[in-house]
Amino acid sequence: MMQDFILQAGDLDLLVQAIRKEGFQVMGPVLRDKAITYDTVASAADLPQGWTDRQEKGCYRLERRDDDAYFGYAVGPHSWKKFLQLPRRQVWKARKDTNDIQVTEITEEPPRMAFLGVRSCELHAIAIQDRVFVDDQHSNENYAQRRSNLFIVAVNCTSAAATCFCTSMNAGPKVTLATDLAMTEVIDGDEHYFLIGSDSYRGSQVLRQLPVTPSGKRHEEAAARGVQNAVRQMEEGPRRFDSSDLKELLYRNYESASWDQVAERCLSCANCTMACPTCFCSTVEDTTDLSGDHAERWERWDSCFTADFSYVTGGPVRADTRSRYRQWMTHKLATWHDQFGSSGCVGCGRCITWCPVGIDLTEEVRNIRELEKPGPEQ
Amino acid sequence: MQEPTKPRLAVWKFASCDGCQLSLLDCEDELLQLADTIDIAYFMEASSRQVAGPYDLSLVEGSITTTEDALRIREVRAQSRALVTIGACATAGGIQALRNFADVEEFTAVVYAHPQYIATLATSTPISAHVPVDFELQGCPINKRQLLEVISAFLHRRPPQVPPHSVCVECKIRGNVCVWVAHGTPCMGPVTHAGCGAICPTYNRGCYSCYGPKENPNTESLCHWWREELGAERVTIIENLRNFNAAAPAFERESRRQASTGNQEQADGQD
Numbered sequence: 001m002m003q004d005f006i007l008q009a010g011d012l013d014l015l016v017q018a019i020r021k022e023g024f025q026v027m028g029p030v031l032r033d034k035a036i037t038y039d040t041v042a043s044a045a046d047l048p049q050g051w052t053d054r055q056e057k058g059c060y061r062l063e064r065r066d067d068d069a070y071f072g073y074a075v076g077p078h079s080w081k082k083f084l085q086l087p088r089r090q091v092w093k094a095r096k097d098t099n100d101i102q103v104t105e106i107t108e109e110p111p112r113m114a115f116l117g118v119r120s121c122e123l124h125a126i127a128i129q130d131r132v133f134v135d136d137q138h139s140n141e142n143y144a145q146r147r148s149n150l151f152i153v154a155v156n157c158t159s160a161a162a163t164c165f166c167t168s169m170n171a172g173p174k175v176t177l178a179t180d181l182a183m184t185e186v187i188d189g190d191e192h193y194f195l196i197g198s199d200s201y202r203g204s205q206v207l208r209q210l211p212v213t214p215s216g217k218r219h220e221e222a223a224a225r226g227v228q229n230a231v232r233q234m235e236e237g238p239r240r241f242d243s244s245d246l247k248e249l250l251y252r253n254y255e256s257a258s259w260d261q262v263a264e265r266c267l268s269c270a271n272c273t274m275a276c277p278t279c280f281c282s283t284v285e286d287t288t289d290l291s292g293d294h295a296e297r298w299e300r301w302d303s304c305f306t307a308d309f310s311y312v313t314g315g316p317v318r319a320d321t322r323s324r325y326r327q328w329m330t331h332k333l334a335t336w337h338d339q340f341g342s343s344g345c346v347g348c349g350r351c352i353t354w355c356p357v358g359i360d361l362t363e364e365v366r367n368i369r370e371l372e373k374p375g376p377e378q
Numbered sequence: 379m380q381e382p383t384k385p386r387l388a389v390w391k392f393a394s395c396d397g398c399q400l401s402l403l404d405c406e407d408e409l410l411q412l413a414d415t416i417d418i419a420y421f422m423e424a425s426s427r428q429v430a431g432p433y434d435l436s437l438v439e440g441s442i443t444t445t446e447d448a449l450r451i452r453e454v455r456a457q458s459r460a461l462v463t464i465g466a467c468a469t470a471g472g473i474q475a476l477r478n479f480a481d482v483e484e485f486t487a488v489v490y491a492h493p494q495y496i497a498t499l500a501t502s503t504p505i506s507a508h509v510p511v512d513f514e515l516q517g518c519p520i521n522k523r524q525l526l527e528v529i530s531a532f533l534h535r536r537p538p539q540v541p542p543h544s545v546c547v548e549c550k551i552r553g554n555v556c557v558w559v560a561h562g563t564p565c566m567g568p569v570t571h572a573g574c575g576a577i578c579p580t581y582n583r584g585c586y587s588c589y590g591p592k593e594n595p596n597t598e599s600l601c602h603w604w605r606e607e608l609g610a611e612r613v614t615i616i617e618n619l620r621n622f623n624a625a626a627p628a629f630e631r632e633s634r635r636q637a638s639t640g641n642q643e644q645a646d647g648q649d
Contacts (some may be wrong), residue, residue, distance in 0.1 A: 034554040034583060058607065060560045077555050249602040267596045269568035272542060274550030285539040287527060290408065290415045292534045306543040307593045321594060356546075356558050356568050357603045359591055 003182055003197035005212035006219055012070060012194070013044035015181075017152075018209045024151050024201070027083055028116035029076070030233045034062045036076040038083070041116060048073060051121075055161040055349065058358030067196040068192065071185050073104035076159035079277035080115055081129060083159055084146050091284065108142070115152035119174030119215055121346040123154060123278035124220070127177060131340045132280045133233045139241050154179040158226030163349030165239040165290035165362055173230040181206065183222035195223040209331040219289075239352075239362040243333075243343065249368060256324070258367045263322035265357050270303035272359070273328065278344050281309070292344060304328050329364060385434035385533060388420035392440025392447050393502060397519040398465035399418065399423045399439050404522050405511065412526075415533065435532050437525075438511075441467040441502045443474060446500075448508060450562055455509035460480050463505045470590050471625035473518075477503040478625050479633075513538060515618050516571045518588040518622035524573050529627030542593040544568050545585050548576040557584055564610045566618055567618035569595035569628070590623035597632035612640045 020042075028041040029048050036048045053073045054061045065072045083294065090106040118126075126147075133143040157164075157173035166172035175182045180203035183194040195215055198204045234240060273279040283302035288295045301353055302309055305324045310317040318324045336344035345361070352360045389399055390572040403424060405412065412418075419429035436458035442448050455461055463469050466625065477485060478501045486493040505511055515528050524540055531538035541547075545567035549556065557579050565584035567576070571592040578585050591597070597619065604610040619633035 014556065033560065035560045037553070037555060058559060058603070060556075062560070077560065078553065082553060087553070117620075155619075168387050188594040265596075265599045267544070267568040267599055268594050269546040271550065271556070271568070274547065287539050288530050288534050290411050290526065290530050290538065292530075301547070303543070303547065306541070306547070308541055308543065319594075321596065354556060354559050356556070356565075357599055358607070 001225065002199075003184060003195040003220075004215050005196050005207065005210075006154075006215045007183070007210055009068070009070065009185075009192035009194065011211055012047075012224050014210055015117070015206070016041060018206045019116070019151060019153070021209075022114075024112045024114035024161050026114045026116050027080075029071070029073070031062070035060060036062065036073050038076070038078040038115075044070070047071075047117075052159075053161060055163045055353045056358075057163065057360045058355055060353050067187050067316060069185055069187055071155045072159065074157065074159070074164055075119060075122070075318050075350060077275060077350075077354060079275065079348075079350065080118065080126060081280075082279050083113055083115070083219040084126070084150075085129065085133065085282070085301075086142070086299075089142060091297040091299050093294040093297075096295075100168045101341060103195070110142075110145035110149055112149045112151075114147070114153065116153045118152050118154045119157055119348075120154070120175045120177070120185070121166040121169075121348040122277055123152070123175060123177040124169075124346040125169040125348070126152075128278045128340065128342060128344060128346070129280055131342070135339070136233070151180040153182075153223075154180070154182040156184040156223070156227050157230040158184065160230045160233040160237070161353075162350060163242070163352045164230075164234055164236060164347065165349060166244050166347035167231055167234045167293040168239070168241050169343060169345050169360075173234070174227050179203070184226060186219065186222045186226060188222050190360070191209045193219070195219055200312070215216060218306035220243060227303060237296065237317050239349070239360070241318050241362055241365055246343070246365065247334040247337050248367070251329045251373060254330075256368050258370055258371050259322045259326045261322065261367070262359060262364055265359055266305075266321045266325050267357060268305045268321045268324055269356060270305040271354050271356060273305060274301060275354040277348060277350065277352040278332075278346065279303070283308070304331070329361065332361075382617050384415065384417040386419040386429065386432075386538060387416045387529075388436045388454075388458065389418075389423065390420075390436060390438045390440075392438065392451065392468065392505070393443040394398070394440030394467040394472065394556045396423060396439070398439075398517075401464075401520050401522040402437070405526055412529070414528075416529075419563065424455050432459065434459050435529065436461045437529075438468050439465050441471045441474060441504060442508055443499050443502045444497065445499065451508050457593065460512045461505075461509070462513045462515060462528055462532065463511050464515045464518055464520050466516065466590055466622040467502075468505045469484050469514040470629075471502040471624040473506050473622050473624070475603050475625035476620060477502055478630070479620065492533040504625070511646055512642075515540065516590045516623075517573055518530055518590075521573050521575070541572055543572050544592045545570045545572050545574070545576050545589070545591070548572045548574070549579050552580060553575055557582055558608070561605065562608055564604045564608050564614070564618070566600070569597050569600050586618055586621065587629075590626045591628040595628045597628050598635070600638060601632055614634055615641075 133140040154175040307316040333345040566587035570587040571589040609617040
């Protein structure tokens with residue numbers, strides 16, 4: 001997308017208000033409980049201006065920046081999936097009459113939402129979930145409805161967290177997928193502005209309401225330098241790896257000793273899957289009331305790390321942690337290709353940060369590779 | 379016309395504080411419907427009316443701490459079509475299982491003016507150590523919604539929706555920021571059975587596992603990170619493993635391991 005206009009940082013609220021005026025509820029980054037989470041944004045004052053996140057495995061800390069950047073953080077505990085694939089929702093309710101059972105589907109007027117500040121990895125994650133919930137044979141109507149109205153304002157990353165590895169997964173940091181608006185935040189000396197562009201009709205309708213000016217070469221170069229900075233941080237970081245042969249690597253290593261090693265540390269608590277922006281598994285819970293005349297079905301997030309997830313008559317197929325971690329990682333990085341035509345990982349690093357005991361997917365890949373190498377001749 | 383017989387419910391108390399039974403009385407909005415649906419045949423906390431067994435569903439609160447109770451629970455089992463334990467005492471021995479790690483005679487000598495009148499077992503054990511149990515509802519105290527769910531499930535012969543996964547799943551579904559990762563607060567959530575709705579982390583406190591272990595808990599790995607990365611003292615780790623669910627096997631094993639490692643370190647330090 002061409003980002004060929006300049007929006008002064010002081011005018012950012014005009015963007016928020018213009019989107020709201022189009023009838024969208026704006027969702028974006030806000031400070032909550034010492035983290036940058038995604039929630040309703042009423043004005044630019046709600047954004048985490050001047051804050052950033054320091055991330056390492058099993059550790060997230062909110063910190064002050066030495067500038068006033070609005071989008072100067074990487075990714076937080078939430079992903080956008082919580083607005084599209086609801087964590088918990090009622091599917092139907094039923095009532096027993098004398099002769100039959102009346103089932104009523106629970107439907108909602110899908111909200112018109114705008115996501116403000118979507119990163120490239122997150123755009124890829126939404127595209128992956130689209131393939132699961134909309135394009136695949138088993139569509140999820142609730143997701144599809146929420147998704148169809150969505151207005152997206154993407155933001156290029158100009159710095160990366162230590163846990164980021166989107167370059168290794170070919171999912172960023174530069175925004176390449178279609179959005180309504182895309183921006184790059186630039187702080188250059190006394191100047192603070194956004195390079196902004198649209199490639200949808202709706203985006204252009206918003207853009208024309210803003211006091212933007214045409215950008216010059218120097219603005220575009222400054223923005224490109226920012227994105228390049230994020231690329232460099234990841235390329236020089238310890239988590240960069242070659243993902244081109246992951247599928248074959250994992251298919252060859254069902255019995256790797258690495259699975260036993262990671263199982264000693266893994267808590268099977270499911271945090272990685274809940275934090276992951278592409279993990280899509282859910283379950284349904286059917287209940288009755290005391291009388292037995294009323295029943296309900298609820299859908300909620302589930303995880304391949306729980307025992308109930310693989311329960312079939314007699315017990316869970318994956319009873320131990322080794323088999324659960326292997327299932328998750330092999331699906332994410334290998335079998336996902338066969339199932340949906342892409343990797344299930346976008347390199348956002350959430351599973352690394354939000355694992356309580358700091359299990360690092362990139363380390364696990366490296367470990368599998370190391371253990372596969374032939375040892376010294378006996 | 380005679381009404382169809384309602385299923386009979388009995389509620390039993392063993393060594394416990396009565397809090398879990400109270401959860402049933404706390405179901406204020408549903409109590410009338412409950413009384414409509416089932417015959418509350420034996421529930422001494424609520425009524426002095428006692429209907430003789432057998433019972434369709436027995437809810438058992440409390441642990442076994444005396445020889446009399448060890449016999450009485452067999453009688454309860456014999457009279458019950460389904461037996462469901464409620465609470466940490468009945469499923470894991472409760473706070474009184476701290477005696478399992480110490481000398482109960484020493485405890486009685488400290489607490490009672492005339493300990494010679496106290497006849498008690500050396501251990502506090504869960505109901506499942508004595509009789510077969512059809513379902514265990516964890517929590518200290520139990521959640522009244524879950525209790526209603528279990529009663530409804532047994533009445534209508536369907537599986538209860540009481541998932542045994544971690545508290546973390548509840549936190550994430552609520553959208554909570556993880557207190558462990560974002561604040562460095564030690565939290566038992568990753569090894570703790572869900573059901574409370576993640577109350578403590580929702581108010582920025584660490585979980586202290588009043589619901590006891592989840593299925594497949596990795597307490598050793600959790601304790602290792604608490605100590606090495608979150609800077610928790612060994613005594614804090616042991617205290618969190620030894621509260622209401624001290625005798626739950628996953629917690630007992632790890633607290634004993636922590637205690638013996640701590641003793642060993644102390645001995646080494648004195649050399």
